Amino acid sequence: MITILTGFVSELRQVGIPVSMVEAIDAAGAIEHVPLADREALRHSLAACLVKNAHHLEAFDAAFDVFFSRQPPVDDSSGEPAPASEGDGGGTGAGEVDLEPIIAGLVGALSAPDYAALQAIARQVVGLLAGIQPGRPVGGRYYLYRVLSRLGAEALPARLMAAHEEPEGLERTLLADEYRARIESFESMVRDEIRRRLVADRGREAVARTTRQLLIEDVDLAHAPRADIARMERVIQPLARKLAARLAHRRRHLRKGRLDIRKTVRRSLSTGGLLADPQFKAPRVAKPDIVLLCDISGSVATFAHFTMQLMYAMSSQFSRVRAFAFIDGVDEVTGFFAPGVDFHDSIGRISREASVVHFDGHSDYGNVLGQLVERHGQAITPRTSVIITGDGRNNYRPANGDLLAGIAATARAVYWLNPEPARFWDTGDSVMREYAPSCTGLFEVRTLRQLEAFVEELAMAAATHTTAVKV
Amino acid sequence: MSEFTSPGEVADALKRVNYLPDERISQVVFLAERLDKPVLVEGPAGVGKTELAKALAEIHGRRLIRLQCYEGLDESKALYEWNYRKQLLRLQADEGADWSTVEDDIFGESFLLERPLLEALRSPEPVVLLIDEVDRVEIETEALLLEVLADFQASIPELGTVRAVSRPLVVLTSNNTRDLSDALKRRCLFLHIGYPEVDREREILLTRVPELPQQLAEQIAGVVRHIRAQPLRKSPSVSESIDWARTLLALGIEEVNEGVTTDTLHVLLKYQADIDKVAADLLGPR
Ligand SMILES: Nc1ncnc2c1ncn2[C@@H]1O[C@H](COP(=O)(O)OP(=O)(O)O)[C@@H](O)[C@H]1O
Ligand SMILES: [Mg+2]
Numbered sequence: 001m002i003t004i005l006t007g008f009v010s011e012l013r014q015v016g017i018p019v020s021m022v023e024a025i026d027a028a029g030a031i032e033h034v035p036l037a038d039r040e041a042l043r044h045s046l047a048a049c050l051v052k053n054a055h056h057l058e059a060f061d062a063a064f065d066v067f068f069s070r071q072p073p074v075d076d077s078s079g080e081p082a083p084a085s086e087g088d089g090g091g092t093g094a095g096e097v098d099l100e101p102i103i104a105g106l107v108g109a110l111s112a113p114d115y116a117a118l119q120a121i122a123r124q125v126v127g128l129l130a131g132i133q134p135g136r137p138v139g140g141r142y143y144l145y146r147v148l149s150r151l152g153a154e155a156l157p158a159r160l161m162a163a164h165e166e167p168e169g170l171e172r173t174l175l176a177d178e179y180r181a182r183i184e185s186f187e188s189m190v191r192d193e194i195r196r197r198l199v200a201d202r203g204r205e206a207v208a209r210t211t212r213q214l215l216i217e218d219v220d221l222a223h224a225p226r227a228d229i230a231r232m233e234r235v236i237q238p239l240a241r242k243l244a245a246r247l248a249h250r251r252r253h254l255r256k257g258r259l260d261i262r263k264t265v266r267r268s269l270s271t272g273g274l275l276a277d278p279q280f281k282a283p284r285v286a287k288p289d290i291v292l293l294c295d296i297s298g299s300v301a302t303f304a305h306f307t308m309q310l311m312y313a314m315s316s317q318f319s320r321v322r323a324f325a326f327i328d329g330v331d332e333v334t335g336f337f338a339p340g341v342d343f344h345d346s347i348g349r350i351s352r353e354a355s356v357v358h359f360d361g362h363s364d365y366g367n368v369l370g371q372l373v374e375r376h377g378q379a380i381t382p383r384t385s386v387i388i389t390g391d392g393r394n395n396y397r398p399a400n401g402d403l404l405a406g407i408a409a410t411a412r413a414v415y416w417l418n419p420e421p422a423r424f425w426d427t428g429d430s431v432m433r434e435y436a437p438s439c440t441g442l443f444e445v446r447t448l449r450q451l452e453a454f455v456e457e458l459a460m461a462a463a464t465h466t467t468a469v470k471v
Numbered sequence: 472m473s474e475f476t477s478p479g480e481v482a483d484a485l486k487r488v489n490y491l492p493d494e495r496i497s498q499v500v501f502l503a504e505r506l507d508k509p510v511l512v513e514g515p516a517g518v519g520k521t522e523l524a525k526a527l528a529e530i531h532g533r534r535l536i537r538l539q540c541y542e543g544l545d546e547s548k549a550l551y552e553w554n555y556r557k558q559l560l561r562l563q564a565d566e567g568a569d570w571s572t573v574e575d576d577i578f579g580e581s582f583l584l585e586r587p588l589l590e591a592l593r594s595p596e597p598v599v600l601l602i603d604e605v606d607r608v609e610i611e612t613e614a615l616l617l618e619v620l621a622d623f624q625a626s627i628p629e630l631g632t633v634r635a636v637s638r639p640l641v642v643l644t645s646n647n648t649r650d651l652s653d654a655l656k657r658r659c660l661f662l663h664i665g666y667p668e669v670d671r672e673r674e675i676l677l678t679r680v681p682e683l684p685q686q687l688a689e690q691i692a693g694v695v696r697h698i699r700a701q702p703l704r705k706s707p708s709v710s711e712s713i714d715w716a717r718t719l720l721a722l723g724i725e726e727v728n729e730g731v732t733t734d735t736l737h738v739l740l741k742y743q744a745d746i747d748k749v750a751a752d753l754l755g756p757r
Contacts, residue, residue, distance in 0.1 A: 022657055026506065033505045041478060044498040052656035054513060054647070054663040170729050170753065174693040177700070181669070230702055241606075241649035249610040 001031060004204075008067040009050070011208050015063060016215045017056045023049055039068060055235055059213040066208045069199040070192060097128055103151060107159050110182050122189035125151060130194055134201050139210045143194045148187065156183055217449040221303045222419050229302060232448060236306065239452060240313030247317050247459050287319040288385045288412060288458075293372065295390030296350060297327045297363045303419040305346065306448065307389050308333075310455055317459045322379055325350050326368040329358030332376065363393060365431065366400035373403055380411050385458065389417045389445075392425065392432040401434035413440040417454060421446065474531070475501060481530075489678050490519070490526035491671055499662040500527065509620055509641035511605075511659035516646055517708030518664045519675075521603055524642040528599035531640070536594070537601040538587035540608045546615055550625055552584040553577075578629035588619050589633065597637040606645040610652065616643075617655050667709060669696050675709060680716045690727040691716050698739065698749055707739040715739050729753050 009024050027049040034041045043064050051060045102125065109117035126132075129150045130143040148154075160179045161167075167175055198207045216231050224232065292311055294304035308323050315321045325333045331354035336346050350356060358367060380386060386407060408414045416435060418425060422444045425432040436442055445451050475481045482497040492500070500523075503510045512520045528535035538549055558577040565573050585593070591600040602616060619625050623635035643659060645651060667675060672692040676683055683691075695712045707715075715738045724731055733750045740746045 018653070020653075020657055026508070026660075029506055030502055033502060040494055041498050044495040045502050047495075048499045048502060048510075048660040048662060052511070052653075052659075052661045053650070054665075057663060170694070170727065170732065173697060173753075174690065177693060177697050178669075181696075238647050238650050242651075245610050245649055252611075 001036070002028060004067060005031065005046075007204065008046075008063065011063050011067065011205075012050060012060065015059050015212055016218055017051060017053075017059060019050050023052075026050075039070065042068060055216050055231065059215055062211055062213040063208055065192065065195055066199060066211055067204050069196045069204070099151065102128075106151070106186070107156065110156065110179065110186065111160055111163060113182050115185070118186050119189055122186060122193050126190060126193040126197065130197075132194070132197050132201070137202075137210075140191065140194045140198055140207075143198075144187070144191050147190055147194070153183070153187075217452070218447050220446050221306060221448070221451075222299045222446065224302060232306065233309075235448065236309050237313055239448070240310055243452065243456055243459070244314055244317055246456075250460065287317065289381065289383045290318045290321045291379050291384050291386045291411075292321065292323040293330070293368075293386060293388045294323065294325050295327070295363055295365075295388075296325045296356060297361070300389070300391050300419055303417075303445070304389050306451060307387070307417065307445075310451060311387075314455060314459065319383070324372065324376065324379075325354060325356050326363075326371075327356045327358075327361055328364035328367055329356055330368045330371045330376075331355050362395045363390070364397050365390070365392065365394050365435075366398040366403070369400050369403035369407070373406065380407055382410060382412055384411045386411045386414045387417065387458075388414065388435075389419070391418055391420045392416075392430050392435065394429055394431045396429050399431040399434035401431075401438065404435050404438040408438040408440075414438055415440055415454075415458070416442045417445040417451075418442065419446050420444070475504065477501070484530040485523075485526050488526050488529045490522060491667075491675050491678060492523075493667065493671055496523065496662065496664065499660055503660050504640065506660070507638060509643060509659045510662050511643045511645065511651070511656065512662045512664060513645045513647050514664035515666070515706070515708055517710035518666060519709060520644040520664060521601070523664075524599060524601040524603075524644070527640060527642065528601075531597075531599065533640070534594070534596065534598045535601060536587050536591045536598050536639070537603055540602065540604045540606075540612075542607055542609065544608050544612050546612070548586055549612060549615060550586050550588045550619070551627060552586065553629075554582045554584050558582050583630075588616075589625065589627075591639045592619070592623065592625060592633050592635045594639070595636050598639045600639040600641045602641065602643040604646060605643045605655075606647060606649045606651060613652055613655055617652075617658065620655075620658050666699055666706070669693060672696070672709065672712060676713060676716050679713050680720065682720060683716050684725065687719065687725060687727065688716065691719070694727060694732055695739070701749065701752060703740070703745040703748065704742045705740065705745065711739050 005024075005028060009019050009027070012019050027046050030045040030049050031042070034045050036042070043061070046064065047057060047060055051057055102121065105117070106121050106125075108114075109121060125147055126143075129147045131146065132138075132143055157176065157179055161172075161175065164175065195207065195211070216228065216235055219228050219232070221232075290311060292308060294307060296304045304325065311318075311321050311323075322332065322334045323336070324330050325336075333350055333354050336349050336354070358364070358371070404414065416432075416439045418432065420430070424430065432442070443450070443454050445454055475484070478494070478497040478501040481501045482492050482494075485492045485497065485500075499510060512523060514520055524537075525535055527533075538544075561577050561582070562573065565576075587600070591598050605613070605616065608616070620641060623638060624632055626632045666672075669692045672695065673688045676688040676691060677685070680688075691712055695707055695715075699706045715735065718735055718738050719727070719731070722735075732753055736746045736749055740749060
């Protein structure tokens with residue numbers, strides 16, 4: 001058991017879940033209080049010891065399912081054909097099986113609902129329909145798809161509803177929800193059974209590698225599916241608060257400042273020269289002004305959105321945050337991205353209310369810089385940190401690097417966050433090389449984790465930059 | 472301390488005091504008692520985090536000591552404070568007395584204001600210590616809590632080190648408005664409580680609103696599940712579904728339909744935008 005646990009912990013670390021030594025030891029201690037046959041008890045106990053962030057639970061579960069995969073049932077032969085040896089996926093046998101009685105049984109078990117029966121059916125259909133071939137490196141998702149499509153799973157809701165006499169309105173909605181939930185639990189039983197067989201065939205580590213779940217902070221912002229975006233929205237606020245708390249803490253420590261010898265001595269005159277009351281210099285912590293300049297075209301829009309959200313959520317750390325969005329024209333959007341505003345709402349509002357398209361709706365950084373200087377030039381002062389987000393793909397238009405150089409000459413700093421992998425910069429129509437010399441820093445920012453690191457660095461740099469008040 | 476020999480027993484005991492746990496909750500509580508570790512309970516508002524601590528106190532027959540956290544909570548409100556007014560009065564009364572005797576005296580027991588942490592440490596009988604909504608405190612106070620939880624002791628300069636007389640069972644809750652420090656999280660077992668499954672929600676409703684008909688409870692749980700599946704600014708929590716059940720009862724409603732639901736959505740949802748969205752969804756597709 002301890003060897004499995006060791007492998008499991010290192011798998012979690014692989015995934016990116018930070019498991020400390022102490023926590024691993026807690027987990028080993030926890031195992032002693034769990035009956036080994038009780039898989040769910042084990043799951044909850046290990047999760048309590050090893051995962052301290054709710055957003056990591058899904059990835060934990062995925063790994064747990066593999067490492068502590070169900071033992072084969074006592075009667076493993078139920079309806080299972082001999083492993084197929086022919087080369088076309090082993091599914092040929094299924095063609096001859098009459099599936100209708102099985103499907104009828106499934107419908108019956110779903111409408112009861114009879115979860116033990118569902119479990120048995122899941123085992124049976126995986127044996128019959130998945131066509132798992134030993135040693136073939138195919139992911140579990142493929143087998144799941146295969147089983148469900150051969151079962152005609154998409155017809156199940158209609159079949160279940162047909163048993164009721166024309167339910168209407170709300171009643172119908174609630175009934176449909178209920179059946180959907182039951183079908184989902186059946187699907188997860190099927191998934192479980194497939195996984196069990198794969199693990200038996202290939203071993204835990206190999207299967208774990210193929211089923212690994214990305215943590216939300218490591219999902220590629222540019223290609224995140226909608227469901228992931230919703231999850232990211234939920235983490236951004238706590239993340240911002242954590243960062244802000246850390247910065248406030250840091251600042252409070254700085255505020256103590258260095259010993260002010262002159263003042264202390266002067267004060268000591270009143271106590272007859274006794275240095276009784278040390279005086280400290282009060283450092284002034286300069287909060288920077290932020291100007292965000294975000295490309296919101298196509299695939300970089302999501303990234304722009306999260307950058308703006310995080311900066312807004314942290315706006316107490318800055319003296320001011322202004323945001324500009326652009327495609328081939330630029331417009332101010334400060335105020336569109338308040339915390340809690342729905343992503344699609346804010347993007348929609350920008351395309352309705354802000355004029356970010358000047359000519360043809362393809363990014364034109366050169367034109368945008370020109371417009372920014374011309375119309376909003378006063379936004380940039382020596383206290384301003386300019387943060388540009390975008391892929392620097394300019395559709396083969398003039399980059400006008402000299403305009404950014406001009407901005408950089410005025411601003412305190414210019415940072416460029418690029419959501420493309422750095423190795424793609426300067427390929428094709430990317431003009432990063434024209435802008436790089438004007439930038440204080442260039443960062444590849446593809447994930448929330450990288451974004452957090454950048455914002456922390458930015459704000460910390462500001463917090464540490466202090467000037468003692470002269471006495 | 473452990474009186475329970477299985478998570479099942481924990482679950483039964485909790486149910487007897489009207490708290491309906493799921494498997495995860497009773498398992499983690501059982502483990503926390505076995506390993507003698509604090510539990511950090513995290514989840515959205517209104518899912519029964521605070522209630523869990525209260526229920527634990529009740530099933531163990533222990534006193535509940537609650538430290539309600541807020542921004543600005545500090546040592547003097549969390550751990551102890553000297554009663555300055557009383558000290559001052561004493562000093563005035565004793566004018567001219569020898570300083571060292573006065574000092575011993577005014578930093579004595581009768582001038583000490585015990586706050587929840589100290590109270591829990593010094594309680595002769597074991598207590599349940601609830602540190603509620605810990606995500607609201609500043610990092611400094613979090614560090615203080617960590618110190619106390621690490622060794623179950625606190626040092627008070629004038630009194631020396633105070634060690635726990637009996638080990639409290641510690642529950643911390645968080646709404647996760649801020650990520651807590653890794654050090655604090657490492658100390659604790661982590662228990663995430665989300666919205667309950669329909670069956671458990673129905674049971675919670677029936678327990679908390681005993682007059683509620685079975686059928687209505689089932690519908691309420693179903694509607695709330697349906698609403699939670701939509702992307703909203705603030706999903707309805709258990710506390711809101713309980714409020715809704717009470718409202719429906721008070722209105723004499725025996726069956727939920729679209730009309731009743733849309734008319735009473737403001738009980739379930741806080742934001743007008745959410746109300747509009749849900750109403751459109753319920754009344755929309757025909
Ligand atoms: N599992 C449960 N069993 C019984 N009642 C519950 C349960 N979960 C929540 N409740 C009810 O919901 C209300 C809100 O719970 P509370 O503990 O105050 O929420 P939280 O502390 O998570 O914000 C409680 O008053 C309680 O009546
Ligand atoms: Mg609470």
